[in-house]
Amino acid sequence: MQSGTDLMKKKIKNQATKSEKAPMSCSVLREDCFRLMNEDGTVDPKADPKLDKELLLKMYRNMALTRAFDERGMMLQRQGRIGFYVPSFGQEAIQTGTAAALVEKDWVFPSYREPGIFLYRGAGIYEMLCNLWGNQGDLSKGRQMPVHYSFPKIKMFSVSSPIATQLIQAVGAAMASKISKTKEVAISYCGDGGTSESDFHTGLTFAGAYKAPSVFIVTNNQYAISVPLSKQTGAKKLADKAIGYGMPGIAVDGNDILAVYQATKEAVDRARRGEGPSLIECVTFRMGPHSSSDDPTRYRDEKLYQAWAKRDPIKRLRTYLESKKIWDEKKEKALQEELKKKLAEAVERAEAEPPPDPMDLFEDVYAELTPQLKKQKEELLQEVQLRGQFENTSEAFPL
Numbered sequence: 259m260q261s262g263t264d265l266m267k268k269k270i271k272n273q274a275t276k277s278e279k280a281p282m283s284c285s286v287l288r289e290d291c292f293r294l295m296n297e298d299g300t301v302d303p304k305a306d307p308k309l310d311k312e313l314l315l316k317m318y319r320n321m322a323l324t325r326a327f328d329e330r331g332m333m334l335q336r337q338g339r340i341g342f343y344v345p346s347f348g349q350e351a352i353q354t355g356t357a358a359a360l361v362e363k364d365w366v367f368p369s370y371r372e373p374g375i376f377l378y379r380g381a382g383i384y385e386m387l388c389n390l391w392g393n394q395g396d397l398s399k400g401r402q403m404p405v406h407y408s409f410p411k412i413k414m415f416s417v418s419s420p421i422a423t424q425l426i427q428a429v430g431a432a433m434a435s436k437i438s439k440t441k442e443v444a445i446s447y448c449g450d451g452g453t454s455e456s457d458f459h460t461g462l463t464f465a466g467a468y469k470a471p472s473v474f475i476v477t478n479n480q481y482a483i484s485v486p487l488s489k490q491t492g493a494k495k496l497a498d499k500a501i502g503y504g505m506p507g508i509a510v511d512g513n514d515i516l517a518v519y520q521a522t523k524e525a526v527d528r529a530r531r532g533e534g535p536s537l538i539e540c541v542t543f544r545m546g547p548h549s550s551s552d553d554p555t556r557y558r559d560e561k562l563y564q565a566w567a568k569r570d571p572i573k574r575l576r577t578y579l580e581s582k583k584i585w586d587e588k589k590e591k592a593l594q595e596e597l598k599k600k601l602a603e604a605v606e607r608a609e610a611e612p613p614p615d616p617m618d619l620f621e622d623v624y625a626e627l628t629p630q631l632k633k634q635k636e637e638l639l640q641e642v643q644l645r646g647q648f649e650n651t652s653e654a655f656p657l
């Protein structure tokens with residue numbers, strides 16, 4: 259790791275060799291992205307940040323777990339056992355690399371495509387699965403949408419569905435940290451589509467004006483559901499948006515975990531030193547559907563998908579670890595078996611949980627219920643007594 263460097267101020271000089279020629283020009287990883295890894299996962303000795311072996315292995319395990327969790331989530335939905343899932347295929351390096359750059363006391367305000375950050379910070383697989391069923395094991399007691407995890411103990415704020423609203427919340431947390439001098443950094447995530455939202459503007463305006471200890475991660479996966487980046491913005495690159503808010507911005511190869519980690523670490527350190535916010539555009543590709551309700555083959559170019567498949571972030575890190583002789587086929591097999599077993603056990607436990615008590619709806623918000631809520635509670639009680647508990651309507655989930 260190059261200590262003391264400030265990537266944001268420097269003109270990006272890529273250490274890695276030029277990317278291979280991909281079939282379509284728009285799919286070629288932009289040359290303006292900071293990266294340390296070559297396309298095939300090799301790293302030139304002069305570019306090697308030489309991270310701690312334990313950290314590298316932890317990152318790899320988390321990326322593999324995130325992929326396995328996503329595969330399981332999609333499978334459960336396709337089997338009709340849960341109603342909805344949002345996979346993050348191809349975006350594992352961004353989730354893990356940014357999470358690894360934080361410390362325990364930092365705040366995280368995720369979007370819905372970041373299971374890997376929850377996992378990295380120690381969220382339980384079982385509790386996350388319970389959210390997918392919205393059952394009694396769900397920490398939100400079934401009151402949030404599926405995939406909208408919330409783990410206050412690890413400072414993972416509840417996932418926001420309205421695009422980019424979490425940015426404002428994160429800036430609020432960052433401003434509170436600045437005022438109370440706790441040195442906590444608040445990191446928030448949104449997609450390329452999120453940068454067109456007015457909440458993006460509000461969040462970055464406040465962060466810039468008040469020099470809030472805030473880091474904005476923009477996961478540019480090139481689509482907002484079916485809207486391609488070319489129709490999303492007139493900006494040359496999303497990282498440029500930072501300039502208008504008075505903060506540094508950088509574009510990073512989002513499939514290169516070494517680069518994602520380094521850029522985030524520098525932005526987080528900078529925020530903690532009191533030097534204000536930064537924006538990091540992580541350039542990647544959404545390898546899966548927008549959600550389990552979407553069919554990307556109706557709008558996505560297959561050649562584009564194939565070009566990005568070649569730079570799979572997990573494969574790239576594996577190659578790097580193998581070149582360092584800290585990973586091999588035997589370890590990979592053992593890891594995959596361990597993850598499969600862990601997930602299968604957690605799924606079995608989570609699926610067996612009963613649905614939440616409908617009367618729970620009235621808990622946890624008001625110390626004393628308002629007259630309207632009291633009336634609603636009575637009505638619901640009568641309804642439950644009349645019809646029994648709610649049926650499972652998960653297969654009809656509309657989004």
Ligand SMILES: Cc1ncc(C[n+]2csc(CCOP(=O)(O)OP(=O)(O)O)c2C)c(N)n1
Pocket residue numbers: 369371419420421448449450451452453479481482483544548
């Ligand atoms: C304010 C708002 N508008 C529209 C939607 C519907 N919606 C859900 S996801 C999405 C696309 C967001 O794309 P992007 O920000 O690029 O993130 P990605 O899904 O690619 O991770 C839209 C339009 C919403 N949830 N909130």
